Amino acid sequence: MSKLILRNIAxxxxxxxxxxxxxxxxxxxxxxxxxxxxxxxKTTTLRMIAGFMPPSAGTIEMDGQVISSAGAVVxxxxxxxxxxxxxxxxxxxxxxxxxxxxxxxxxxLPRADIERRVDRILEVVQMGALKGRYPAELSGGQQxxxxxxxxxxxxxxxxxxxxxxxxxxxxLREEMRFEIRRLHDEFKITTVYVTHDQxxxxxxxxxxxxxxxxxxxxxxxxxxxxxxxxxRFVAGFIGRTNFVERxxxxxxxxxxSIGLSVAKPAANAVEAEIVDRAYLGEHWDYQVKPLGxxxxxxxxxxxxxxxxxxxxxxxxxxxxxxxxxEA
Amino acid sequence: MTxxxxxxxxxxxxxxxxFDPTWLxxxxxxxxxxxxxxxxxxxxxxxxxRSEKTGDFTFANYIAAYGRERYVQALLNxxxxxxxxxxxxxxxxxxxxxxxxxxxxxGRGLIRTLVLATFVTPPYTGAVAWILLAGPxxxxxxxxxxxxxxxxxxxFNIYSFPGLVLVVALYSYPYIFIFxxxxxxxxxxxxxxxxxxxxxxxxxxxxxxxxxxxLPAILGGLIICFLEAIALxxxxxxxxxxxxxxxxxxxxxxFFGNPVRVEVxxxxxxxxxxxxxxxxxxxxxxTRRKGxxxxxxKGGERRPIALGRGRWVLFGYxxxxxAMSVFLPxxxxxxxxxxxxxxxxxxxxxxxxRNFRFVLFEHATAPSAVAHSFLYAAASxxxxxxxxxxxxxxxNRRLIRFADGLGxxxxxxxxxxxxxxxxxxxSAYAPPPLALxxxxxxxxxxxxTRFLPIGYVNANAAIRSLNPEMExxxxxxxxxxxxxxxxxxxxxxxxxxxxxxxxxxxxxTRELSSAIxxxxxxxxxxxxxxxxxxxxxxxxxxxxxxxxxxxxxxxxLWIGQRAIGRDFMLRRTAT
Numbered sequence: 001m002s003k004l005i006l007r008n009i010a011x012x013x014x015x016x017x018x019x020x021x022x023x024x025x026x027x028x029x030x031x032x033x034x035x036x037x038x039x040x041x042k043t044t045t046l047r048m049i050a051g052f053m054p055p056s057a058g059t060i061e062m063d064g065q066v067i068s069s070a071g072a073v074v075x076x077x078x079x080x081x082x083x084x085x086x087x088x089x090x091x092x093x094x095x096x097x098x099x100x101x102x103x104x105x106x107x108x109l110p111r112a113d114i115e116r117r118v119d120r121i122l123e124v125v126q127m128g129a130l131k132g133r134y135p136a137e138l139s140g141g142q143q144x145x146x147x148x149x150x151x152x153x154x155x156x157x158x159x160x161x162x163x164x165x166x167x168x169x170x171x172l173r174e175e176m177r178f179e180i181r182r183l184h185d186e187f188k189i190t191t192v193y194v195t196h197d198q199x200x201x202x203x204x205x206x207x208x209x210x211x212x213x214x215x216x217x218x219x220x221x222x223x224x225x226x227x228x229x230x231x232r233f234v235a236g237f238i239g240r241t242n243f244v245e246r247x248x249x250x251x252x253x254x255x256x257s258i259g260l261s262v263a264k265p266a267a268n269a270v271e272a273e274i275v276d277r278a279y280l281g282e283h284w285d286y287q288v289k290p291l292g293x294x295x296x297x298x299x300x301x302x303x304x305x306x307x308x309x310x311x312x313x314x315x316x317x318x319x320x321x322x323x324x325x326e327a
Numbered sequence: 328m329t330x331x332x333x334x335x336x337x338x339x340x341x342x343x344x345x346f347d348p349t350w351l352x353x354x355x356x357x358x359x360x361x362x363x364x365x366x367x368x369x370x371x372x373x374x375x376x377r378s379e380k381t382g383d384f385t386f387a388n389y390i391a392a393y394g395r396e397r398y399v400q401a402l403l404n405x406x407x408x409x410x411x412x413x414x415x416x417x418x419x420x421x422x423x424x425x426x427x428x429x430x431x432x433x434g435r436g437l438i439r440t441l442v443l444a445t446f447v448t449p450p451y452t453g454a455v456a457w458i459l460l461a462g463p464x465x466x467x468x469x470x471x472x473x474x475x476x477x478x479x480x481x482x483f484n485i486y487s488f489p490g491l492v493l494v495v496a497l498y499s500y501p502y503i504f505i506f507x508x509x510x511x512x513x514x515x516x517x518x519x520x521x522x523x524x525x526x527x528x529x530x531x532x533x534x535x536x537x538x539x540x541x542l543p544a545i546l547g548g549l550i551i552c553f554l555e556a557i558a559l560x561x562x563x564x565x566x567x568x569x570x571x572x573x574x575x576x577x578x579x580x581x582f583f584g585n586p587v588r589v590e591v592x593x594x595x596x597x598x599x600x601x602x603x604x605x606x607x608x609x610x611x612x613x614t615r616r617k618g619x620x621x622x623x624x625k626g627g628e629r630r631p632i633a634l635g636r637g638r639w640v641l642f643g644y645x646x647x648x649x650a651m652s653v654f655l656p657x658x659x660x661x662x663x664x665x666x667x668x669x670x671x672x673x674x675x676x677x678x679x680x681r682n683f684r685f686v687l688f689e690h691a692t693a694p695s696a697v698a699h700s701f702l703y704a705a706a707s708x709x710x711x712x713x714x715x716x717x718x719x720x721x722x723n724r725r726l727i728r729f730a731d732g733l734g735x736x737x738x739x740x741x742x743x744x745x746x747x748x749x750x751x752x753x754s755a756y757a758p759p760p761l762a763l764x765x766x767x768x769x770x771x772x773x774x775x776t777r778f779l780p781i782g783y784v785n786a787n788a789a790i791r792s793l794n795p796e797m798e799x800x801x802x803x804x805x806x807x808x809x810x811x812x813x814x815x816x817x818x819x820x821x822x823x824x825x826x827x828x829x830x831x832x833x834x835x836t837r838e839l840s841s842a843i844x845x846x847x848x849x850x851x852x853x854x855x856x857x858x859x860x861x862x863x864x865x866x867x868x869x870x871x872x873x874x875x876x877x878x879x880x881x882x883x884l885w886i887g888q889r890a891i892g893r894d895f896m897l898r899r900t901a902t
Contacts, residue, residue: 050803076802083803089796093818102814103804154804 003028003190004049004158009058011044018044020214022058029188031181033201036211037237042194043162045211049192050083050160051076062157077106082156084164088147090135096122096146097131103154121153124183141172148180152187161193165200177203198238202226210234231326242297243325250327255300257321260286260307261314270315272297274307288315353727359714360736363776367751368743371600374754375593388594392582401573402598405557408492408574412556413549415496416503419648421545424507426641429514429537431631433642441649443896446501447880448656449837451561451854452873453498455861456656458565459663459870461485465670467659486570494562497652499555503548510544511537516630529632543613550610554603558744560840561854565861575599576746576840583844589754596747604742663870682871693872696856701879703767703852704835707774708782712828714775715782716790716820720812723790724798737783740776745840748777753844765847773841778831785830789823826891833883833896837876 004026011019019041026032034042047053049060051073060068067074082103091099097118104114122128125145135143144164151159161180165173181204184191195201201208202222210217210225210233218230229235232243235252242253259265275296276287283303289296297315307313378385393399426432427439461468461483469481484490514537522532538545560576567574573581575598582592634641663669664682671677686693715737721727722734740748752773757764763772793816801811839854846855853876860869884896 050799052799052802076799077805077807079803080805081803083800085796085800087794087796089794089800091797091800091815091819093815102801102806106805106810150800150804160803 002026003030003063004192005059005061006045006049007059007061009045009048009055009060011041011048011053012056017214019048019055022211022214022216024209024216024219026190026192028190031184031191031193031204031206033193033195033205033208034211035195035198035201035208035237036217038196039213040211041214042196042211046083046160046162046192046194049158050081051079079158080154080156081158081160082151082154083160083162084147084151086163086166088143088164088167090138090143090146090150092135094134095131096127096133096135096138099135099146100150100153103150107154117153118149121149124152124186125149125179140168141176144168144172144176145179148183152183152189155187156189159189159191161191163195164193165195165197173197173200180204202238210237212237228323229325235323235325240298244297244322246322250325251322252325253297253317253322255285255298256283257318258288258297258299259316260288260299260301260305261316262307262311264314265316268317268319270317272313272315274309274311274313277307277309279303288313290315350727352721356714356717356721356733360718360733363714363772363779364736364739367748367755367776368739370755371593371596371747371751374590374750375597377590379588379590388590391588391591392595397573398578398595401575401578404488404567404572405575405599406602408488408495408563409553409557411492412495412499413503413553415492416500416552417545417549419496419500420503420548421507422641423645423648424504424511425533425537426638426645428508428511429632430634430638430641432634432638432645434645438645438649441645441653442501442504443884445498445649445652446896447833447884448498448652448877449561449839449854449873450495450498450559451565451839451857451861452660452877453652453656454494454562454565455857455866455869455873456660457485457490457494457497458861459659459669459866460655461490486566488567488570488572491563491566491570493651494566495556495559496552497648498562499552500648500652502551502555503545506544506548506551507541510541514540547610547614550606554606554744557599557602558746558840560746560843561858564858576744579746579750580843583750589750589757592750593754596744596750599744600742600747603744607742660870660874663866664874666867669866669870682867683875686868686872686875690868692851693853693856693868696851696853697872697875697879699767699770699850700836700853700876703770703774703850704832704838706771707778707835708828708832710771710775711779711782711831712786712824715779715786715827716824719783719786719790720816723787724795734783734787738780741780745777745838746844749773749841749844752776752841764845765850767850769845770842770850770852773845774835774838777838777841778835781834782827782831785823785827789820789827792823793819822890826887829883829887829890830896833880833887836880 002025004024006022006024009019009022010017022041022045024032034045036042044053048055048068051068054073055068055070057070059066062079067079091102094102100121101114101118104117109117118131119128122131125148127142127145127149130138130142135146138146147164164180165176168176177200180193184204193201193204205222207219207221208225209219212233218225218234220228225234225238229238229241229252232250232252235241235243240255242255242258244251244253264271270290272288272290274286275289278285281303284301284305284307286299286301286307287296288299299315375388376384376386378387423438423442427435432438458466460466463469463484463486464480466481466483466485468483472478472481472483485494518540519532519536522536527535557575560580563574563577564580567577575595579592579595582588582595659669662673665679666677667679667681668677687697688694718730718733718737722730743751752769753764756762756769756772763769797815797819798808798811801815802808806814837854838852839858842852842855843858846852853872857869857872857876860866860872887896
């Protein structure tokens with residue numbers, strides 16, 4: 001049975017349609033990301049799942065029971081979920097231990113149980129030594145770990161994460177996305193993760209919901225999204241791509257699926273000129289203009305494939321790499 | 328899942344929209360605010376159109392209020408007083424504010440402290456001190472002048488229009504100082520550097536960049552000063568009446584004399600109310616005008632401007648102002664408080680502590696007046712804090728519809744001068760069925776309304792600083808809203824709420840303008856006591872009592888600074 005079902009959810013604020021006809025079924029233990037640019041409705045959707053907002057239409061069901069509809073909403077404190085917030089929302093008036101133990105306290109567990117479980121989860125997130133500290137004494141990354149521990153220790157039915165890494169610096173962000181996936185693999189909690197960062201979503205998720213302007217564009221595992229984007233928006237949002245118009249249809253062509261060579265290859269080759277280039281260490285980023293065509297294509301090559309500006313080259317395109325997308 | 332201590336059955340009962348308990352809260356808060364804010368205001372309006380004898384609708388009160396030339400003259404006097412006092416206060420405050428916030432003037436901390444000392448000196452205490460200093464003949468400045476020059480008499484006479492302007496300006500300039508420093512501290516040095524590098528010198532930069540950026544704040548401060556001056560009761564009563572002219576507030580007081588003509592007073596209060604509302608709206612529009620908020624928030628780095636020798640000139644100016652507002656007044660208040668007769672001067676035989684003993688232990692009403700002041704102030708500050716935090720929370724979390732209207736009611740009393748508020752309270756609650764006139768309750772409620780805007784502005788700022796996610800984290804982990812309030816919101820807001828409480832409590836202990844219309848024989852407060860003593864000419868007792876009031880305020884200031892930071896008193900009005 002599905003753990004969480006969102007059926008035709010919509011949310012409007014006055015005339016503004018924040019979320020439109022959103023449907024999603026999640027299996028128990030699944031990790032799904034809601035991915036999209038800011039203002040696409042992903043956080044609104046998450047807050048409806050948490051119960052902070054009633055939907056304008058549609059229903060949300062957990063374990064087969066309706067927990068949200070336009071007329072009635074189970075309040076957040078009765079949903080047995082937990083959530084990690086963009087600001088972490090660590091309570092500065094409580095120690096690390098008190099923060100983490102709070103949810104268990106509310107559930108009226110015996111004191112000794114609470115201590116044992118808090119100690120264990122703090123070990124899991126490598127914060128065991130800092131139990132007595134106050135949040136003001138912690139770094140951003142440590143606060144993030146406290147937030148994770150506090151959310152996981154209550155063993156929620158569903159874990160919700162709202163752009164949890166957006167306040168961390170780049171290195172820490174990379175470390176924490178693996179940490180989140182590791183914790184998910186350990187505890188198997190059904191998880192909804194909201195982010196605007198595609199690599200975060202790709203590292204952590206079983207499936208990704210790409211959203212745009214309140215609508216679902218595509219729901220698929222990360223490699224399918226990248227390899228077979230269904231719409232122009234998805235192709236452009238997940239990774240970089242070229243759009244090629246052929247016979248009235250639009251195709252997405254990834255920069256690394258185009259080959260560059262000085263000598264003319266066997267088939268499917270087009271002669272072109274290098275119009276711009278940038279060296280990024282791990283690869284070269286070329287702008288290449290096919291002769292007689294107005295728009296340049298973007299081509300990615302290895303760091304050792306060096307071409308000069310204005311040089312004539314041959315473009316080699318694998319027809320299988322051309323993915324037809326909806327305009 | 329092994330443990331989910333919240334029973335699964337609970338999820339099966341979604342809360343429906345049928346009965347909403349927040350309605351109850353809504354009704355209670357509406358009722359309280361109607362009682363404290365709306366009803367006195369409405370009664371004031373209604374009373375001004377009601378015939379004293381028959382209770383019918385009439386314009387007679389307005390005819391009575393504006394029918395005599397001297398009543399109209401009093402209105403004009405108030406406007407003139409407001410304008411002159413605001414301009415003079417601006418001359419005191421603006422150079423000081425610029426010097427303290429933007430230059431390397433020596434003793435910046437000292438100057439700020441002296442401005443604070445001025446700010447916490449009640450206007451009536453300052454007025455009394457200036458009567459001691461510049462009273463005709465007997466005033467100290469006149470005596471010193473005579474001793475130095477051998478002239479027949481000294482030139483100073485506080486009982487005059489210029490005298491009143493000086494006293495009012497001296498004790499209201501801190502408002503302009505506060506507004507101006509707050510604005511100047513947001514102008515970054517980089518903005519000035521940008522002007523310098525384009526070829527503008529220090530003077531030109533100040534004239535073209537710095538001052539224009541601070542101008543809305545300065546004008547806002549001038550307006551507040553003007554409003555303070557026209558709403559002031561004590562200083563005009565002590566100085567204008569002996570000088571044989573009236574202003575609006577003293578005229579209102581006379582309408583309240585025997586017999587009480589509250590209908591005429593209500594009609595006569597209208598211009599004061601209208602002018603205040605009008606100017607407050609202008610002030611808000613001005614300080615909110617876009618472009619001037621370009622003050623980028625971070626402010627960037629600020630380097631003090633090096634003034635060279637000029638800094639000592641400015642320092643001298645600051646000390647001159649401090650001498651007039653703090654040093655001389657307190658010196659001669661101390662002298663009077665410890666003197667058998669203040670006119671006999673600084674001699675050992677004249678020294679006594681009898682005045683303190685008398686007002687603290689022997690006087691028939693002074694000791695209880697001190698107790699009343701602090702009791703009423705504590706009660707009203709507490710009630711106002713509770714109302715302010717509840718409404719601010721409801722408004723910010725949008726718990727109920729039309730919440731913004733509640734917030735508006737909380738700040739609305741800001742535009743009602745103390746005397747006008749008192750007349751409103753009198754018309755609403757002095758007659759039966761409530762018949763609260765002369766009770767402690769009416770004093771407490773009037774003080775609550777009077778200082779509620781300060782509490783609300785502070786409570787609102789405190790709640791805005793609190794990320795709602797802090798509470799959502801509680802809810803999502805299974806705690807109710809009440810749990811969130813008890814375990815997270817209240818512990819985090821403790822300090823700021825205490826600060827808000829103090830910011831209402833301190834002015835409430837010295838409130839005169841609303842108390843003077845509402846006190847009864849059993850509910851006298853210190854301010855009224857001091858006012859009575861000045862009427863009787865008991866300056867020795869009066870000085871002792873005024874100093875006791877100031878002394879009792881000191882620990883509060885100290886606690887406030889410890890709890891919520893230096894300058895907390897000066898920062899409050901800049902919001």
